[in-house]
Amino acid sequence: MSSDLSKATLRRAALAQRAALPAAEVAQRSTQLCEQLFQHFPVAEWRWLHVFLPLARRNEPDTWRIIHRLWAQKLPVQLAAPVVQPDGISLKHYELTPTTPLRENRWAIPEPVPEAAEVAPALLDAVLVPLLAVDAAGHRVGYGGGFYDRFLAQCRPGALFIGLSLLDGPPLAPIADVLPTDVPLRACLTPGGVWRF
Known part of the structure; x- marks a missing residue:
């Protein structure tokens, strides 16, 4: 990979690797991510877990494996999923249950219909x-x-922010163009393990 650690360069390289x-x-890697989550985190103790719904054509992690495992095990964890708002820059969050109707947004990402119960980030x-x-x-x-x-930035202090990556390997050297508004993760799951920050 190039020595240029700007977000644009890293984004292009990672998209190409994932594609x-x-x-x-x-x-297979999505199943491994699911296993890592349940092995390394007290999932059953959470009241609310926010999960993105995957865009399959971009080879995103298949989070449905995590969702269906939670439902199959009947764990007392409620799920929320994001919905992009008409302003094109913000998200709202709605409860996701086995009966929640979904529809695709303009990017073909499945979203709960807004008639579902809204969930506050807090x-x-x-x-x-x-x-x-x-990065590290x-x-x-x-x-x-x-x-x-x-x-x-709207979530409560102490909430766990856990990245999901289909690409293995250690975290990068510092990203060159981190912004003051960038919110760091607490951990990142890869198929081979978990990195904590």
């Missing part, structure tokens, strides 16, 4: 965060829209 993964590899015990790369301080590279940094 090269065959569907079977994405499925209620969340943990948030599973999409990312493309992360827990700063992440996402798609560049800032949605999650604005959202994570």
Whole structure:
């Protein structure tokens, strides 16, 4: 990888690596991420877990494996999922249950319909965060829209922010262009293990 550790360079490299993964590899690595989450975190003790719903055509981690495991085990954890707002820069969050109707937004990401119960960020015990790369301080590279940094800033102190990465390997050297508004993660799950920051 280039010595340029700007977000734009890291984003391009990670998107290319992830796009090269065959569907079977994405499925296997997503299962490993699910195992890492349940092995390393007290999931059953959380009241509210926020989970992004995957955009399959971009080879995002298949978080449905985590969701279905929670429902199958009947753990007392309530789930929330994001909905991009009409302003195009902010998120609201709605309860996700086995009967919640979903619809795709303009980016083809599934979202709960807003008739579901809205969930305030302050209620969340943990948030599973999409990312493309992360550095040793827990700063992440996402798609560049800032949605999650604005959202994570609204969560209560002590909430766990856990990144999910399909790409293995240690965290990067410091990202060159971290902003004051960037909210660092507490941990990042990879198929091979967990990094804590």
